[in-house]
Amino acid sequence: MTAASDGQNYNMRLAYIALLCGGIIGALSFGIRSGFGVFLPPITAELGVGREVFAFSLAIQNLLWGATQPFAGAISDRYGPFRAICGGALVYAIGTVLIAYSSSAGMLHLSAGALVGAGLSGTSFGIILSAVGQLFPPERRSWALGVVGASGSLGQFLLVPVAGGLVASVGWKDAALYMGLASLIMIPLAFAFWTVQGTKSNPVPSSQSVGEALKEAFTYKSYWLLTAGFFVCGFQVAFIAVHLPAYATDLGLTVAIGANALALVGLFNVIGSYSAGVLGGKFSRKYLLSLLYLARGVVIIAMLLAPPSEFMIYAFAGAMGLLWLSTVPLTSGLVGQIFGMRYMSMLFGIVFFSHQIGSFLGVWLGGRIFDETGSYNGIWYISIALSVFAGLVHWPIKENAIERQPAPAE
Known part of the structure; x- marks a missing residue:
């Protein structure tokens, strides 16, 4: 075995360890x-x-998560993902613990809102996808991104019932405290990315600066189309994630059924996200995204037309789960495919900010429309229209990597 092959094997071992810990x-x-x-x-x-x-x-x-994601991505690109993950995990834990001590709307906005949102920017897909993607060769990268996306859904499947059980057994305040302490586990796991360096200590062979990368993306039409499509994803998944348990109770079902439905979304999205990663390595990512968004609209229409029942909620959750975060490996993969990996965390962070603006509107409008009308029907209709919009805007995206002029020789 040659030294080169030894090095390659070591790098792949590191990649799989990082994939596990990142997941x-x-x-x-x-x-x-x-x-x-x-x-x-x-x-x-x-x-x-x-x-x-x-x-x-x-x-x-959701809004703070999106607003801080490009900055967390820039820190990760520059200094490495370890610092971004540790900082994010600490802020995330503080915010979740403070939910337990929230006795007013203002404290809820600070804890569950601002602090958890800022913490998510360092611990979620924007950082993990790029960090893992850098360690895998291009032919395995889409698969690895799909595994990371599936892991988030597996967490939803496992932890939503835990949250529901804690709320039922010890109350929402102690439940928030326990969940906040559990989130500190992310800090030791971040050491798997200790050797993944940023451009400051391990520059990528490219003369492109941060400003040039931003200018290139902002003047590229396909980047804006991708950004507009991801807005729809955020709107839909955030609304459903927050309001589905309450929607279940409005139908005469229990909160537990709503929580189980969210868990089912996570379980089926393990399949959906992994499959999207695999398919994204074989077929056009933009067409897959179009089909995913259109399918979401069909699923919502079918749910609204079906007679209300426990089976209907679970069927909706399973079908939506297959389409839930399947957009993440495909969207992030397109960013890396078009612009390269050097500034992927930052550029995907900007796309993700659009996702979180959609999340902000989906969550808030869900509560606002319900309080004003006593029904979620209006927000469901908006979600259907947005599915059609997203299905259309992905179609004209140019997927090929941008061809750049080589840097002049010194």
């Missing part, structure tokens, strides 16, 4: 915050407020 970080980060939806009924009941208050806290969370 667990993603599972914790996404799974814990996915469980916040089961807090909605008890918090609103105890504080004597409408659903819009806690929904607005989670809307702030």
Whole structure:
């Protein structure tokens, strides 16, 4: 065995270790915050407020997550993902613990909203996908991104029922405290990325600066189309993640059924995200994204037309789960495919900000429309229209890598 092959084997071992640890970080980060939806009924009941208050806290969370994601991505690109993940995990844990001590709308906005949102920017897909993607060769990269996406859904499947069980057994305050302490596990897991360096200490062979990368992306039409499409993803998944348990109770079902439905979304998205990663390595990512968004609209229409029942909620959750975060490996993969890996964290972070603007509106409008009309029907209709919009805007995207002029010789 040659020295070169030894080095290659070592790098692949490192890649798989990072994939495992990154997957667990993603599972914790996404799974814990996915469980916040089961807090909605008890918090609103105890504080004597409408659903819009806690929904607005989670809307702030989504918006702050998106707003800080490009900066966390830039830190990861520059200094390496280890620092971004550790900082994010610490802020995430503080925010989740403070939910337990929130006795007013303002404290909920700070804890569940601003702090958890900022923490998510360092512990979620924007950082993990890029960090893992750098360690795998191009022919295995889409598969690896699909595994990371599936891990987040596995966390949702495992941790949402845990959150529901904790709320039922010890109350929402102690449940938030335990979940906040559990999120600190992400810090030791981040050491798997200790050797993944940023461009400051391990520059990529390219003369492109951060400013040039941003200018290139901002003047490229396909980047804006991708960004617009990801807005729809955020709108739909955030609304469903927060309001589905409450929607189940409106149909005469229990909160537990709503929580189980969210868990089922996570379980089926393990299949969906992994499959999207595999398919993204074989077929056109933009066409796959178009089909995914259109399929979401069909699933919502079928749910609204079906007679309300426990089976209907579970069937909806399973079908939507297959389409849930399947967009993430495909969208992030397109960013890397078009612009390269050097500034992928930052550029995907900007696309993700659009996703989180959609999340903010989906969560907040869900609560607002319900409080004003006593029904979620209006927000479901908006989601169907957005599915059609997203299906159309992905179609003209140019997937090929941008051809750049080589740097002049010195």
